[in-house]
Amino acid sequence: MNSRRIVHTSRTAVLFAAMTACTMLLSGMTHAAEEERLRTITVTGQGETQAEPDRAIVQLGVESRKPKMEDARAEVTKTVDAVLKLTRELQIESRHVRATRINIQPEYNWDNSTRERHLIGYHVSRQIEIELRDLDRLGHLLERSFDLGVNQAGDPRLDSSKRRDLEREALAKAVRDARLNAEAVAKAAGARIGAPRSISAGSGYVQPPLPVRMKAVAMAESVDASQSYQSGQMTFNGSVQIEYDLMPLPGQ
Structure with missing residues (x-):
């Protein structure tokens, strides 16, 4: 009878020890994952390109x-x-x-x-x-x-008939700008950047000043009024937000 109680108690102790070990392991893994997640840097970048409307x-x-x-x-x-x-x-x-x-x-x-x-x-x-x-x-x-x-x-x-290409060009400039920003911040913090974890991006364009008739030119008798309309350049904007891994410098 006593031997059965001893065996039962031993099994319970082993089970409790195993559960405790699993809990500690999971807790450690979670803590490690949180620490890994916290070692990141988030920056923004801007880019633009210009072109004449067609x-x-x-x-x-x-x-x-x-x-x-x-x-x-x-x-x-x-x-x-x-x-x-x-x-x-x-x-x-x-x-x-x-x-x-x-x-x-x-x-x-x-x-x-x-x-x-x-x-x-x-x-x-x-x-x-x-x-x-x-x-x-x-x-x-x-x-x-x-x-x-x-x-x-x-x-x-x-x-512009090339609007999509121009927007992509602006986005590419924004990504390069974000990376330069991340490298500058990481360097100041005594670290370096790793691979990007996430990227969000947006683009658009700004209308140039509307083509208007140039009054001073249109008033000149020698100038055809139909030639006195002028339009400026369109500005295509790109913006990104990028989260990079923040890595220690070699030897740290």
Whole structure:
């Protein structure tokens, strides 16, 4: 009977010792992993590249107010047809030109004395969106459109056909900038950087100042106003955040 108790007690002691050893081992491994994780450095990096835009989205509008709907619609249709003809003259592909459906809205005047509204006319409008692949023609397109009767124009949205490549170039510069920052900080701390653990990145671009007609130039009689539109360069930005391993210097 006593021998059974001794065997049972021994087994319990062995089991308890094994469990304690496992707990200590796991605790040590966790602590070691935490220490390893803490030996890192996180830095940011910035990069940018510039390029001239080579395309633009131009939004034009035509609107007319007339007592008779037919007159307002005829005026808008005439102007839109003239602008579409202009795009063909400028050799802009039809797939890069979109004209919306005509929009017609009756307009009323409210009579306070009779508490009634009275039809006074119609407002007719239509929009044209043009994707221009040759910015040398931007000034001519806008000036001629105004001459033809266009009375609304949004700010041209400038872009580059190489935008994705330029954004990647900016990101590559940002990564190099982040590494230089990490090396500088690690050196000051008496350490060196190892492999990157994680990287997060983002990119975008800044529109240049919108192409505007240079008033002083446009006023000169010898200069064609269509040649007086200028646009600046686009700036493509890249930013990264990188976490590096922080390693001891050799011999430490």
